[in-house]
Amino acid sequence: MPKDKVRVGFIGCGGISGAHLPHLSKWDDVELVAFCDIVVERAKKRSEEYGGGNVYDDAATMLKKEQLDAAYILIPTYAHGAPERACIEAGVHFLVEKPLGLYPDDLRKLSKEVTASGLIASAGFMNRYRKSVNRVRELLKGDTGILLDGGWIGGPPLQREGDYFANNPIGLWWPVKEKSGGQMVEQVIHTVDLARYLMGEVVEVFAFAARGFNQKLPNLVSNYNLDDAMVMSLQFESGAVGNIMSCCAAQQGGGIFLNIWASKHTAKFTDWAHHVQIYRQGEPGTEEIRGDIEDIFAKEDRAFIDAVKSGDASGILCPYADGVRSTLVALAGNESVETGKPVRVRYE
Numbered sequence: 513m514p515k516d517k518v519r520v521g522f523i524g525c526g527g528i529s530g531a532h533l534p535h536l537s538k539w540d541d542v543e544l545v546a547f548c549d550i551v552v553e554r555a556k557k558r559s560e561e562y563g564g565g566n567v568y569d570d571a572a573t574m575l576k577k578e579q580l581d582a583a584y585i586l587i588p589t590y591a592h593g594a595p596e597r598a599c600i601e602a603g604v605h606f607l608v609e610k611p612l613g614l615y616p617d618d619l620r621k622l623s624k625e626v627t628a629s630g631l632i633a634s635a636g637f638m639n640r641y642r643k644s645v646n647r648v649r650e651l652l653k654g655d656t657g658i659l660l661d662g663g664w665i666g667g668p669p670l671q672r673e674g675d676y677f678a679n680n681p682i683g684l685w686w687p688v689k690e691k692s693g694g695q696m697v698e699q700v701i702h703t704v705d706l707a708r709y710l711m712g713e714v715v716e717v718f719a720f721a722a723r724g725f726n727q728k729l730p731n732l733v734s735n736y737n738l739d740d741a742m743v744m745s746l747q748f749e750s751g752a753v754g755n756i757m758s759c760c761a762a763q764q765g766g767g768i769f770l771n772i773w774a775s776k777h778t779a780k781f782t783d784w785a786h787h788v789q790i791y792r793q794g795e796p797g798t799e800e801i802r803g804d805i806e807d808i809f810a811k812e813d814r815a816f817i818d819a820v821k822s823g824d825a826s827g828i829l830c831p832y833a834d835g836v837r838s839t840l841v842a843l844a845g846n847e848s849v850e851t852g853k854p855v856r857v858r859y860e
Contacts, residue, residue, distance in 0.1 A: 518820050521546035521578055521604075523571045523595050524586035525558040526681055528609055532584060535810040537562045542817060548574045551681070571595045575602040582606060582632075582820045588682075589614055589698055590691045596622060600629045607816045608832065609636035611701045612839045614693050619843075620860065623836040634816045634828045635835020637705045641811040644788040644801040648772065648779040649710055651790070655774040657711045660746070660754030662703040662770035662781075664695070667763040668726045668740075669733045678733050687736040696742050697842045700758040703770055705830070705838040706786075710772060712750050714841045716856050719744040719848040725761050744845040 518541060522529055525547050536542050548568040549555040555567045568574040575583065575598050585595045585608040592613040599606045612635060613619045626633050639645055669677030669687050677683040685691040692698040696719075708714060721739035726732050740761040746754040759766070770781040776793040785803030792799070804811065815827040825831065837859055844855045 517541055517543050518581045518817050519543050519545050519579060521548065521565075521574055521580045521583045522555075522558065522586065523548050523574070523583055524609075525549040525554040526586065528586045529558060529584070531809045532586070532813055533558065533562050535807075536813060536817075539817070541821065545580065546574050546578045554681075572598040572601075575599060575604055580604045582816070585609065588685045588691060589693050590685065593618055593622060596626065596633075600625060600631065603629075603631070605632040605816075605820045607634040607636060607813070608835075610705070610835060610839070611693060611697050611842065612832070612835050614697075614843070616840055616843050616858070619836050619839060620858075623833045626832045632816070632819045632823075632825045632828070633832035634812070634819070634825075635830045635832050635838075636812065637702065637709075637830040637835055637838065638808050638812040639702055639706055639786055640709055640829040641808060641815065642786050642804050644781065644786050644803045645706065645709070647799075647801055648777075648781075648788060648790065651777050651779070652710055652772070652774060655776045656750055656752065657748075657772045657774045658752050659773045660707055660711055660752070660756075660771070662707065662754070663757030663759070664700045664703060664768050665757070665759045665762050665766035666695075666699075667766060668729060668760055669736060670729065671731045671733055683733060684735075687733050687738055689738050692738075693843065694738050694742070694846060695758040695760050696739075696744060696756075696845050697839070700756060701838060701842045703756050703768075704842045705835070706770060707746060707754055707756065708834075708838055708841065709830075711748050711752055711754065713748065713837075714746050714857055715749050716747040716854055717744050717841065717844045717848055718854040719845040721849045722761075739849065742845065742849065744848070746841075 546566045547555040547559045552569040583606045722741040725740045741759040772779045778791040780789045785805045787803045790799040819825040844857045848855045
């Protein structure tokens with residue numbers, strides 16, 4: 513029988529929680545009952561802002577004490593594993609923000625554990641819910657993509673006023689490759705996921721990295737040890753090929769883009785919202801679709817909450833196991849950089 517209200521707890525109350533909490537707190541069928549963060553002041557702040565739920569500094573304790581229907585796992589890349597397994601033990605459905613972890617062997621193992629649990633588990637790849645993305649996906653079902661080119665081009669984390677990484681808690685771990693996985697894993701994984709969503713499974717990658725350029729900057733954050741840029745070539749199961757680029761060294765003229773060429777269609781996505789222009793063989797002009805900006809996280813969350821209420825997970829466009837597969841592709845890029853060799857992506 514469908515639930516009238518979904519009792520939700522938050523594991524991690526940092527910046528990304530602000531993308532989910534504003535609309536969840538307004539929905540009549542959601543009750544925010546608990547907030548957890550290892551920095552308990554952050555949990556207290558979110559509780560005060562969104563209804564006064566109970567506060568914890570340990571996820572396992574929260575899951576044992578509260579009668580939750582669902583949890584949001586919003587934590588740094590390196591911290592995954594224990595919270596997901598605590599949800600499995602407690603029988604609590606969960607949505608987990610990307611990326612899903614750093615360690616391929618454990619990710620493969622955890623994916624099997626989640627599947628075996630029967631829990632509803634959603635991976636936070638919100639771009640799959642965009643109108644523009646799904647329009648192109650539908651077109652490519654009848655006209656397979658042949659070539660993909662995409663990237664996220666941004667600047668370095670700098671010790672200066674207003675810099676996001678230097679002045680927010682994310683700066684403690686994002687610039688450290690051993691903690692974040694690097695830009696390709698932590699950020700550009702959105703493009704990696706769309707490559708799979710639109711073009712099919714990736715079977716092999718080959719990647720190169722550029723290093724040492726940002727180290728010349730006098731105001732680079734002190735803990736930075738990322739690749740300044742990376743290019744990762746992809747071989748798809750279909751025989752198609754692609755290239756995805758990451759860069760955190762460009763202080764001017766960056767941006768997000770994704771281009772796909774098929775036999776009869778070309779799709780060109782731009783910006784974080786993934787606005788798209790679609791070109792068709794033999795037709796003048798283009799079809800233009802503006803990407804969702806304000807409501808994209810709400811769409812993703814609505815699909816998850818509805819699934820928990822009904823027990824029907826068919827509306828979730830990126831189940832946990834599929835999100836793991838995207839993460840494994842990005843991690844294979846890191847492996848290729850370190851070994852200097854192509855890497856077959858092992859999903860099982």
